[in-house]
Amino acid sequence: MNKVILEGYIVVPESDLEIVKKELISHIQLTREEFGCEKFNVSQDKNNICRFNVYEEFSNKEAFAYHQQRVKSSHWGKVTKNVERHYQIFEQG
Secondary structure (H helix, E strand, O other), X not given: OOEEEEEEXXXXXXXXXXXXXXXXXXXXXXXXXXXXXXEEEEEEXXXXXXXXXXXXXXXXXXHHHHHHHHHHOOHHHHHOOXXXXXXXXXXXX
């Protein structure tokens, strides 16, 4: 079964920066606890405080799909509704 990898970044509007940073702690913890999550890293860019680099690995398509669905209905999904997402998603295996 192929692993699913998401790599890229998000750009947070400056007006949402504090709430996104606050909620990010919980979002990372909840995601890392999901079945099938192998790696989940989100880090604020050193040169642009509004950019956060994202790297995710899930064991298979089902685990990745579950994560995507959970996020849409989560508090994280609500506080990041204005965020620009720039991702590449691919399978490895």
